[in-house]
């Protein structure tokens with residue numbers, strides 16, 4: 001199990017496109033359901049600024065949740081980070097797949 005420091009997730013909001021893949025990957029990996037309400041990450045839409053902003057719940061930031069994409073099992077990269085195609089989410093120390 002990775003500790004909190006190793007699991008630190010860095011957010012680059014300027015790269016977020018609001019696609020919500022991260023939300024769906026989290027919910028699907030845990031529940032087998034495509035329901036963003038079950039995810040530990042939420043994408044806040046800042047309508048006035050035309051931007052999207054990823055926000056994690058504190059549990060996600062405190063320790064590794066254990067959810068990984070099937071193709072990334074054993075990497076220690078959470079499903080939300082592994083599913084982001086735009087480098088808006090990153091693990092401190094790299095995502096292990098570069």
Ligand code: SF4
Pocket residue numbers: 015016017018019020021022023043052054083084085086087088089
């Ligand atoms: S953080 Fe990544 S996967 Fe999530 S909405 Fe933004 S661009 Fe999409």
Ligand code: SF4
Pocket residue numbers: 025026027039040041056059060065066067078079080081
């Ligand atoms: S860290 Fe884990 S629980 Fe939190 S949003 Fe990412 S995949 Fe979901």
